[in-house]
Amino acid sequence: MGNCWFIGSPSKYRVSSTAKSESPKDQSPSVKEEQKNGSKLPSNPEEVEDLRGNTATNPLIAFTFDEVKTITGNFRQDYVLGGGGFGSVYKGFITRDLREGLQPLQVAVKVHDGDNSFQGHREWLAEVIFLGQLSHPNLVKLIGYCCEDEHRVLIYEFMSRGSVESNLFSMLLPLPWSIRMKIALGAAKGLAFLHEAEKPVIFRDFKTSNILLDQDYNTKLSDFGLAKDGPVGDKSHVSTRVMGTHGYAAPEYIMTGHLTAMSDVYSFGIVLLELLTGRKSLDKTRPVRQQALADWVAPLLSQRKRVLNIVDPRLGGEYPVKAVQKMAMLAHHCLNRNPKARPLMRDIVDSLEPLQESVEFPSIGFIYTVVYD
Numbered sequence: 375m376g377n378c379w380f381i382g383s384p385s386k387y388r389v390s391s392t393a394k395s396e397s398p399k400d401q402s403p404s405v406k407e408e409q410k411n412g413s414k415l416p417s418n419p420e421e422v423e424d425l426r427g428n429t430a431t432n433p434l435i436a437f438t439f440d441e442v443k444t445i446t447g448n449f450r451q452d453y454v455l456g457g458g459g460f461g462s463v464y465k466g467f468i469t470r471d472l473r474e475g476l477q478p479l480q481v482a483v484k485v486h487d488g489d490n491s492f493q494g495h496r497e498w499l500a501e502v503i504f505l506g507q508l509s510h511p512n513l514v515k516l517i518g519y520c521c522e523d524e525h526r527v528l529i530y531e532f533m534s535r536g537s538v539e540s541n542l543f544s545m546l547l548p549l550p551w552s553i554r555m556k557i558a559l560g561a562a563k564g565l566a567f568l569h570e571a572e573k574p575v576i577f578r579d580f581k582t583s584n585i586l587l588d589q590d591y592n593t594k595l596s597d598f599g600l601a602k603d604g605p606v607g608d609k610s611h612v613s614t615r616v617m618g619t620h621g622y623a624a625p626e627y628i629m630t631g632h633l634t635a636m637s638d639v640y641s642f643g644i645v646l647l648e649l650l651t652g653r654k655s656l657d658k659t660r661p662v663r664q665q666a667l668a669d670w671v672a673p674l675l676s677q678r679k680r681v682l683n684i685v686d687p688r689l690g691g692e693y694p695v696k697a698v699q700k701m702a703m704l705a706h707h708c709l710n711r712n713p714k715a716r717p718l719m720r721d722i723v724d725s726l727e728p729l730q731e732s733v734e735f736p737s738i739g740f741i742y743t744v745v746y747d
């Protein structure tokens with residue numbers, strides 16, 4: 375989830391800049407100050423529930439650390455689903471005998487890696503607060519958490535096909551066009567919901583690794599660690615320290631730290647490009663001119679014929695030309711340098727609806743092994 379350091383793979387270069395620090399009004403106390411006061415962050419489930427207060431529309435289960443161990447088979451290595459800036463993610467099972475009254479359920483368990491990252495703790499809390507008050511078919515469901523001693527854990531519904539990143543860029547069968555369209559629409563609905571919530575929320579770290587898929591390729595956004603309440607009243611933006619992921623963050627946000635819903639729209643445009651081309655938003659292994667996907671393909675997006683040259687070759691020509699051109703044009707608008715000229719997520723949903731086709735699921739359950747004598 376949203377930590378702001380270099381994690382490793384090129385798609386995960388983090389943006390973290392103090393180019394413009396938070397405005398005095400919005401500024402939360404510095405991490406050191408919070409540590410000194412020791413009072414701002416909850417240290418047990420009672421304090422978490424106090425903090426959630428009347429925003430706690432979704433009931434969350436507070437698990438003990440012993441229960442987390444049981445759920446993950448004591449953090450079995452073969453249960454590891456992946457890992458990010460926050461820590462490792464394990465597959466797990468809540469069984470009937472774990473605690474009376476709990477329904478059996480397969481879950482994903484994200485465990486803070488226990489380093490001295492205080493920020494990890496803040497992100498953990500942001501996730502608990504945001505996902506504890508928002509619910510929508512296109513947002514991942516938080517089942518519960520663990521807040522015991524130094525342990526910070528998040529327990530989510532299990533998304534059996536993992537992230538869009540791993541599906542789109544893996545060496546397995548390529549995702550068919552119809553599924554890419556389904557992913558784009560689902561993610562757009564998730565963002566539209568956040569932007570139009572009673573208290574609007576800016577996601578701030580929209581990217582393919584934070585979009586998860588269930589068995590039927592239903593799409594859900596995860597990772598609210600960097601999410602921010604949107605501007606209220608007549609304010610046009612929220613001032614923040616710049617955080618997000620290189621290759622996805624909007625240029626004006628990197629320059630000024632001014633965060634608006636339009637920053638998410640830009641990141642959405644980048645994800646559209648990744649779905650269209652099958653290429654990563656930032657790929658340091660490519661020639662310099664092609665490393666930043668947006669810079670490289672931007673001039674082609676509005677050219678109806680030339681845009682076909684950048685479609686993912688792994689699709690083998692299996693795509694409707696008109697839909698590709700429309701999607702490219704949509705990406706072009708989302709990536710407009712002028713944030714005010716970008717479309718609203720609600721309008722993007724409307725544009726994507728007619729591009730949907732019936733979805734045929736690829737069977738990715740088989741791995742063919744070639745045996746050489």
Ligand SMILES: Nc1ncnc2c1ncn2[C@@H]1O[C@H](COP(=O)(O)OP(=O)(O)OP(=O)(O)O)[C@@H](O)[C@H]1O
Nearest residue numbers: 375456457458459463482530531532533536537583
């Ligand atoms: N609810 C879930 N169900 C199934 N798999 C999940 C779930 N949540 C996370 N994962 C898996 O764990 C991986 C790591 O997720 P995590 O959010 O920790 O890191 P990331 O998104 O790759 O990086 P970042 O730290 O930049 O967000 C995901 O890519 C996904 O494969």
Ligand SMILES: [Mg+2]
Nearest residue numbers: 375583584597
């Ligand atoms: Mg993530």
